[in-house]
Amino acid sequence: MQSKRERTRARILQAAWNLFQESGYQPTSTRQIARAAEVADGTVFSHFSTKLEILKAGVQTQIKQVIEQADASLKGCTPEDRLLHYARHLYPFYAEQAEFSRELFKEILWHQDELRPQIEAFMFKLFDAPVCEREQVYGQVLMDCYFMTLLDGLGAEEVSASLMQERLTQKLACFTSK
């Protein structure tokens, strides 16, 4: 059985997630979260160091599932096909949770000690072999396109995953057609 601490943490996370979904991340105050979770204001921060960490915890469990799904159904041999495959799974998720994604990327961009390993792992999946120097750089270019297309799409007033996929497809065509 989970310890009392774990249960309190879960309550906070659940309450926060509900409120975030209902009213958005920014408009939800940590006091509201505390009240909804029936704990004191300070308790929230004894479980999560930051308001953003709460969001991160919530989103990460979801994203993990999406990635696992994508991993499981991975088809295509070329790195480009595979990148598109992941985009088809992940873009819709990011798009649906646009505000959360924006908030997270804001922070995470500057802490690539968190992002970098994920990117490395991602590149391994694209080439599924220890990548050589040349492939490494090309992989970076692919990732650049993947991320910029995503960031760009998340900034639009009408966030559309399909538009993002289309854009990425066009960009990737630059490489394969030459």
Add this chain to the structure above:
Amino acid sequence: MQSKRERTRARILQAAWNLFQESGYQPTSTRQIARAAEVADGTVFSHFSTKLEILKAGVQTQIKQVIEQADASLKGCTPEDRLLHYARHLYPFYAEQAEFSRELFKEILWHQDELRPQIEAFMFKLFDAPVCEREQVYGQVLMDCYFMTLLDGLGAEEVSASLMQERLTQKLACFTSK
């Protein structure tokens, strides 16, 4: 002669810029700025809607100069050469003002109504002709590399403009060598 309002604004901007340089953006409070500019707290916000707007105003005048310099000395014919040319001018600036750049990009990324026109203009400079469909997409890919290399570099603990230039050069080589 500039109106009193303009002079107050200038005083605030100057005071803010000094403090930002001295102690950084985040550690400087708007109250400190007000005190240094010898105005009331509220006055600051009657001239700038947001703390970030102050920073933006300060940085933009500087960046304009750097861009003009780059424009004036523009050499090279291929889009890749030109992109690198701009990188050689702009990366060092962003790197030197790393904290400011990070703070600004955080916000600006999601308001591409501010960023988009600048990017469009930038692409025009790269191709110096009304770009066709195909070039448009390729230009986007170039920009993606330009920005991701920049963002990536700004996130490192040791921000190095020359490293960023090197990385961008490598990426661009993917295109020209094929």
Add this chain to the structure above:
DNA sequence: CTCCATAATTGAGCATGCTCATAAAATACA
């Protein structure tokens, strides 16, 4: 100069994210 309307400035006050000394609860050990 005097009056008045408009523009600029003021600073008390608000909600926020987060801290930290204290209190309560759980646990370990006798």
Add this chain to the structure above:
DNA sequence: TGTATTTTATGAGCATGCTCAATTATGGAG
């Protein structure tokens, strides 16, 4: 069981960015 120690929880309090009703300065018309 009873006591000591460690782990959790508490909530008053802090500094922050920003607001807004009230106040003061500005400058133009009579």
